[in-house]
Amino acid sequence: MAFEGLAERLQGTFDKIKSRGVVTEADVKEMMREVRLALLEADVNFKVVKKFVNDVKERATGQEVMKSLTPGQQVIKVVNEELTNLMGKEQSKIAVSSKSPTVVMMVGLQGAGKTTTTAKLAQFLRKKNNRKPLMAAADVYRPAAIKQLETLGTELSMPVFSMGDQVSPVEIATRSVEQAKEDHQDYVLIDTAGRLHLDETLMDELVNIKEAVNPDEILLVVDAMTGQDAVNVAESFNEQLGITGVVLTKLDGDTRGGAAISVKAVTDKPIKFAGTGEKIDALEVFHPERMASRILGMGDVLSLIEKAEFSVDEEKAKEMERKMRTADLTFDDFLEQLEQVRGMGPLDELLNMIPGAGKMKGLKNAQVDESQIGRVEAIVRSMTKKEKSEPAIINASRKRRIAKGSGTTIQDVNRLLKQFEDMKKMMKQMSSMSKGKKKGKGNMSFPFM
Amino acid sequence: MSFFDKLKNKFSNQSDGVTSKFKDGLSKTRDNFTGRMNELFAQYRTVDEDFFEELEEILIGADVGVTTVMELVEELEHEARIQNITDTRKLAPVISEKLAAKLEKREDDTRLNVQKDGLTVFLFVGVNGVGKTTTIGKVAHSFKQEGKKVMLAAGDTFRAGAIEQLEVWGERVGVDVIKQQAGSDPAAVMYDAIQSARSRKADILLCDTAGRLQNKVNLMNELEKVKRVISKEIPDAPHEVLLVLDATTGQNALSQAKTFKQVTNISGIVLTKLDGTAKGGIVLAIRNELDVPVKLIGLGEKVEDLQPFDAEQFVYGLFKELVEA
Numbered sequence: 094m095a096f097e098g099l100a101e102r103l104q105g106t107f108d109k110i111k112s113r114g115v116v117t118e119a120d121v122k123e124m125m126r127e128v129r130l131a132l133l134e135a136d137v138n139f140k141v142v143k144k145f146v147n148d149v150k151e152r153a154t155g156q157e158v159m160k161s162l163t164p165g166q167q168v169i170k171v172v173n174e175e176l177t178n179l180m181g182k183e184q185s186k187i188a189v190s191s192k193s194p195t196v197v198m199m200v201g202l203q204g205a206g207k208t209t210t211t212a213k214l215a216q217f218l219r220k221k222n223n224r225k226p227l228m229a230a231a232d233v234y235r236p237a238a239i240k241q242l243e244t245l246g247t248e249l250s251m252p253v254f255s256m257g258d259q260v261s262p263v264e265i266a267t268r269s270v271e272q273a274k275e276d277h278q279d280y281v282l283i284d285t286a287g288r289l290h291l292d293e294t295l296m297d298e299l300v301n302i303k304e305a306v307n308p309d310e311i312l313l314v315v316d317a318m319t320g321q322d323a324v325n326v327a328e329s330f331n332e333q334l335g336i337t338g339v340v341l342t343k344l345d346g347d348t349r350g351g352a353a354i355s356v357k358a359v360t361d362k363p364i365k366f367a368g369t370g371e372k373i374d375a376l377e378v379f380h381p382e383r384m385a386s387r388i389l390g391m392g393d394v395l396s397l398i399e400k401a402e403f404s405v406d407e408e409k410a411k412e413m414e415r416k417m418r419t420a421d422l423t424f425d426d427f428l429e430q431l432e433q434v435r436g437m438g439p440l441d442e443l444l445n446m447i448p449g450a451g452k453m454k455g456l457k458n459a460q461v462d463e464s465q466i467g468r469v470e471a472i473v474r475s476m477t478k479k480e481k482s483e484p485a486i487i488n489a490s491r492k493r494r495i496a497k498g499s500g501t502t503i504q505d506v507n508r509l510l511k512q513f514e515d516m517k518k519m520m521k522q523m524s525s526m527s528k529g530k531k532k533g534k535g536n537m538s539f540p541f542m
Numbered sequence: 543m544s545f546f547d548k549l550k551n552k553f554s555n556q557s558d559g560v561t562s563k564f565k566d567g568l569s570k571t572r573d574n575f576t577g578r579m580n581e582l583f584a585q586y587r588t589v590d591e592d593f594f595e596e597l598e599e600i601l602i603g604a605d606v607g608v609t610t611v612m613e614l615v616e617e618l619e620h621e622a623r624i625q626n627i628t629d630t631r632k633l634a635p636v637i638s639e640k641l642a643a644k645l646e647k648r649e650d651d652t653r654l655n656v657q658k659d660g661l662t663v664f665l666f667v668g669v670n671g672v673g674k675t676t677t678i679g680k681v682a683h684s685f686k687q688e689g690k691k692v693m694l695a696a697g698d699t700f701r702a703g704a705i706e707q708l709e710v711w712g713e714r715v716g717v718d719v720i721k722q723q724a725g726s727d728p729a730a731v732m733y734d735a736i737q738s739a740r741s742r743k744a745d746i747l748l749c750d751t752a753g754r755l756q757n758k759v760n761l762m763n764e765l766e767k768v769k770r771v772i773s774k775e776i777p778d779a780p781h782e783v784l785l786v787l788d789a790t791t792g793q794n795a796l797s798q799a800k801t802f803k804q805v806t807n808i809s810g811i812v813l814t815k816l817d818g819t820a821k822g823g824i825v826l827a828i829r830n831e832l833d834v835p836v837k838l839i840g841l842g843e844k845v846e847d848l849q850p851f852d853a854e855q856f857v858y859g860l861f862k863e864l865v866e867a
């Protein structure tokens with residue numbers, strides 16, 4: 094694909110920061126520009142992008158990132174967190190009424206995939222939720238739309254309620270619910286005709302169906318390839334009908350699917366399902382966090398962050414936190430921290446999870462970093478017990494001795510001492526954060542990445 | 543005569559029916575686009591960074607495509623610098639000029655390739671739900687109006703109800719539909735259809751295909767085969783391979799155009815659903831990045847809701863107020 098993922102886009106800035114050692118406001122600005130472009134290329138509506146970038150910028154120029162030793166990763170993390178906030182973290186389930194049948198209305202533009210999704214949802218409800226759905230063919234306008242649903246019903250051996258195309262959709266919907274009651278079907282899925290949100294007559298018709306059947310769920314079906322117009326469509330359907338959720342279709346294509354963010358941002362209604370193929374089984378529960386990384390082209394960057402968060406032993410982290418609070422972090426703790434990083438697996442394997450990392454210069458650096466860990470270890474092991482617990486006493490002659498003992502240079506020792514101080518600062522941040530809502534935040538800031 | 547003068551002339555010389563239909567269809571597009579343009583000029587008096595960012599957003603908001611927009615804005619920044627333009631209103635004509643230049647890259651050929659004698663075959667391709675079958679109905683109608691004998695080939699043997707859908711269009715328009723059973727080989731349907739069209743002395747054969755996402759390799763191979771079978775029967779057929787694009791689609795439309803071009807060497811584009819609020823700016827990106835002309839536009843669901851694409855008219859529609867101001 095022509096699309097560049099966010100990780101690739103940010104690499105240039107990362108490299109600059111790395112060689113300079115500090116992050117400037119200009120760097121953050123540059124990164125924000127890349128974030129903006131990545132989102133726009135992914136079809137996120139420009140207004141939504143604007144607000145999003147402003148939110149991220151605010152956080153990114155804050156302490157958390159600027160003071161971090163790995164500002165690049167921190168920016169990705171902030172972007173991802175904000176994006177996940179926007180998309181919603183929770184998976185959202187389909188409504189179930191206390192009074193059977195549960196009534197679901199499928200609505201949307203022409204060609205979005207309502208009819209196919211209706212059949213997929215029926216199959217999903219039967220297979221995963223053990224339900225007995227009735228599908229209702231209320232698209233009386235598009236040629237052979239009823240036939241399409243009937244064919245799908247036959248394939249699935251599931252009932253389809255239809256009255257032909259000479260009856261009003263309101264009537265069809267009403268009667269289908271009665272039919273479901275009679276036959277003890279516990280869901281009714283009403284397939285409606287595709288229509289433009291501008292079409293007053295047809296939008297009124299949907300409102301009339303809604304009033305007649307009082308649906309538990311109104312699902313707006315949106316094509317994942319939709320461009321900037323997604324906001325107008327979603328806003329308009331939501332205003333006129335009060336949708337309860339969204340189904341995103343055609344996600345098996347190679348679109349980034351930024352429409353997902355746009356739709357969520359303007360309606361604040363959850364995306365409940367994702368269509369991922371033409372087969373009737375190709376319907377999945379929607380995972381907002383996966384969508385976030387798809388849109389940004391971040392690949393497994395997030396799993397990388399996750400992995401880091403998981404491997405850090407919580408007990409040890411607590412102990413470390415205690416030590417931080419009492420300000421007695423030592424080089425022994427530092428060694429322990431190193432071991433935890435190693436516990437995540439080889440660094441280059443971790444880096445391979447970053448899309449395109451194979452082609453990046455960054456990977457070479459990562460291998461250097463691995464040997465750097467060894468060097469750091471050697472330096473620490475050359476310290477006396479007292480030096481490890483009281484680094485302040487390490488003067489010039491002690492430095493010379495340590496360098497000699499570890500086969501490194503005085504500069505290496507100096508750098509490590511500096512990093513140790515920085516790490517203390519980082520730990521302070523981490524401890525204050527982990528007292529907050531999220532655990533393990535900030536754990537990506539290892540002094541050698 | 544300037545580009546816009548030419549345009550104005552052309553526009554006012556058009557028969558009223560055509561233009562008013564076009565104007566109606568595009569009014570949403572135009573109001574929105576120029577509305578934002580004017581807002582822009584009212585809001586930003588001086589040409590600066592904020593101004594260009596806003597301009598970027600207007601164009602991106604119209605689905606023009608990030609690459610095209612960035613290129614254009616860069617050119618404008620350059621122009622503003624060398625011409626020392628600081629007043630946004632002075633930059634307005636430069637903007638129109640640049641956009642026009644992008645569209646006027648070459649004389650556009652929106653004429654459909656219809657053979658003088660013998661059978662003309664058109665193949666319609668595209669992703670799911672863009673409007674292929676509906677467009678075939680509309681195109682069949684307009685050829686029939688011209689007195690041609692038209693036939694349809696039900697090449698979508700995959701999607702439930704697709705054959706029946708085409709049959710309804712056949713009845714509506716009053717043309718024959720050649721079909722096989724659902725699930726049969728689409729290439730075989732085409733072969734059959736060509737034989738029937740020949741023996742019934744049809745002028746035009748319009749071939750429907752199943753919608754397919756461009757990243758599905760096996761489905762794209764199937765399409766290639768369909769096309770090959772047609773070419774084997776009639777050496778220079780299909781005479782048009784029309785890619786149907788939904789104007790609501792964002793950046794992915796470019797990827798669609800690229801891949802379908804690779805596989806079937808599309809000869810033109812049909813841009814549908816311009817009766818909605820989607821701005822259709824993707825046309826600019828497609829014109830700019832690919833050498834495929836847009837030939838037709840879809841403006842609704844009825845048989846008559848089809849127009850030839852006119853690039854100048856299209857730009858004029860977008861910038862009408864600006865031009866006249």
Ligand SMILES: Nc1nc2c(ncn2[C@@H]2O[C@H](COP(=O)(O)OP(=O)(O)OP(=O)(O)O)[C@@H](O)[C@H]2O)c(=O)[nH]1
Nearest residue numbers: 203204670671672673674675676753815840841842
């Ligand atoms: N508003 C509007 N709707 C259109 C237009 N063209 C097609 N449609 C509608 O879009 C929907 C899909 O059109 P189809 O012609 O079935 O699309 P297709 O590409 O053949 O779809 P598949 O065969 O399923 O891939 C139908 O409801 C059409 O009525 C248009 O120009 N404007």
Ligand SMILES: [Mg+2]
Nearest residue numbers: 674675698704
């Ligand atoms: Mg079709």
